[in-house]
């Protein structure tokens with residue numbers, strides 16, 4: 768195996784080479800939230816648990832919430848956005864989402880006063896067009912799922928490629944193309960795609976890690 772992985776509490780010698788990491792804060796129908804981090808940039812992927820719980824779980828991983836650079840959203844289902852408004856306004860960071868997802872969120876969600884919720888810094892992206900957040904290159908791509916404009920993401924930084932395909936109904940060829948060459952796949956668990964040709968979509972060729980929140984993989 769080319770990549771090393773360990774718990775975040777692993778020894779310092781290993782951690783020295785581990786600039787890029789992915790951490791699961793929550794995963795599953797009760798809420799989804801993950802952190803992708805390089806040495807200079809930290810991105811939250813989805814905001815499906817409360818702001819308070821997100822902060823708590825970030826701190827448990829040794830992360831400072833004020834170092835979050837941005838939030839990216841896969842789709843508007845509540846298990847991916849229930850903490851979004853609060854997190855976005857507390858952190859005052861850009862929220863990247865597609866225009867149809869933003870519209871669907873506006874339609875479905877109301878703030879505590881019953882008003883249409885607002886994001887302090889919305890940034891719209893289009894599936895298939897990459898964008899940059901700090902030193903992390905983000906590529907959103909369409910996935911099959913029953914939502915307004917659902918996407919998966921790949922994140923590239925420091926020679927590592929991490930893919931997210933949460934809520935993927937099945938694996939069409941278009942998605943598989945985006946996953947090609949990725950080191951890690953996050954669906955509801957983290958899968959490390961190892962030697963067997965890094966074949967995304969074939970979970971059996973990867974090492975299935977933990978399904979529980981609070982798990983960090985460093986690369």
Ligand SMILES: [Zn+2]
Nearest residue numbers: 842844914934
């Ligand atoms: Zn969904």
